[in-house]
Amino acid sequence: MKKVLILGGTGDAVKLAAKLVTIPKIEVISSLAGRTKKPAALVGQVRIGGFGGAEGLANYLQQNSIDILIDATHPCAGQITHNGAIASHLANIPHLMLVRPQWECVTGDQWIEVESVEAAAKAIPELVNRVFITSGRQQLEPFLQRSQVYPNTWYLMRSIDPPDIELPNSKILLDRGPFSLEQERQLLRDYQIQAIVSKNSGGDATYAKIIAARELGIPIVMVQRPAMPEGEKVTSIEEAIAWLRQL
Ligand SMILES: NC(=O)c1ccc[n+]([C@@H]2O[C@H](COP(=O)([O-])OP(=O)(O)OC[C@H]3O[C@@H](n4cnc5c(N)ncnc54)[C@H](OP(=O)(O)O)[C@@H]3O)[C@@H](O)[C@H]2O)c1
Incomplete structure (x- = not known):
């Protein structure tokens, strides 16, 4: 029997767990940070909450006799990914990062590429008055600061759970993807989104x-992913399973 710990919090992690539980001689534990009140249903065992840094994760791996670590967290969750790389090294177990390919800017896209959500709030063009925020409810502070400088901007904010910070002049949409193209087109038109x-x-x-923004000529302030640690990486669930089988 091999024990696999999946660092989750993404749709890919949910799908990966569902596949792995069907493979004989594999026991699956999914780990969630505990940010979402009602996480998507997961097959297999689930544990919730931080480990206490890379060392805490290494201790968890050793104390629970984990044989393999698969990091299927969001590509922008940089801290846990670095912790996973260090912890697997400390615990001396195989480690894989499942990283879906990033979106590429294609003809018709108007992207303003930035390195952080803080930079994104500063990069919103001055004349834009209606902004759709999809970068997460946990990083709203930079927009709060922007709203003090540009009080006329109205924000539409979409997230699974309500944010802790209340942005003045804003509306919250509580929703969980996937979102269809028709839905997104309609939303951008209905709320007259400008960025x-x-x-x-x-x-x-x-x-x-x-795609909807491309069609409607709406600029996107695109926050780039943080740098990834060295280590083995795959881009799909199928490749992750193949990697596991060759172990
Ligand atoms: N960042 C995003 O844009 C985004 C988007 C969608 C989903 N998510 C998911 O939300 C979770 C938190 O994201 P984040 O950006 O806040 O992460 P982060 O900044 O990389 O991690 C911060 C801390 O949260 C804990 N943590 C994160 N993921 C964990 C997991 N899967 N299991 C147990 N502890 C975890 C760890 O605490 P300790 O140091 O105490 O172990 C970690 O040091 C991740 O699971 C990620 O997949 C993130």
């Missing part, structure tokens, strides 16, 4: 807004 803030998440579930 979008997005992370370069990659994948299909939230790509429709990128």
Whole structure:
């Protein structure tokens, strides 16, 4: 029997767990940070909450006799990914990062590429008055600061759970992807959105807004992914399973 710990918090991690539980002699534990009140249903065992840094994760791996670590966290969750790389090294176990390919800027896209959500808030063009924020409810502070400088900007903010910070002059949409192209077109038109803030998440579930923005000529302030640690990486669930089988 091999024990696999999946660092999750993404749709890919949910799908990977569902596949792995069907493979004989594999026991699957999924780990969630605990940010979402009602996480998507997961097959297999689940543990919730931080480990206490890389060392805490290494201790968890050793104390629970984990044989293999698969990091299937969001590509923008840089801290846990670095912790996973260090912890697997400390615990001396195989480690894989499942990283979906990033979105590429194609003809018709108007991207303003930035390195952080803070930079994104500063990069929203001055004349834009209606902004759609899709970069997460946990990083709203930079927009709060922007709203003090540009009080006339109205924000539409979409997230799974309500944010802790209340942005003045804003509306919250509580929703979980995937979102269809028709849905996104309609939303951008209905709310007369003039700019979008997005992370370069990659994948299909939230790509429709990128297409809709392209069609409607709406600029996107695109937050780039943080640097990834060295180590073995695959881009799909199928490749992750093949990697596991060859072990
Ligand atoms: N960042 C995003 O844009 C984004 C988008 C969608 C989903 N998510 C998911 O939300 C979670 C948190 O993201 P984040 O950006 O806040 O992460 P982060 O900045 O990389 O991690 C911060 C801390 O949260 C804990 N943590 C993160 N992921 C964990 C997991 N899967 N299991 C147990 N502890 C975890 C760790 O705490 P300790 O140091 O105490 O172990 C980590 O040091 C991740 O699971 C990620 O996949 C993130």
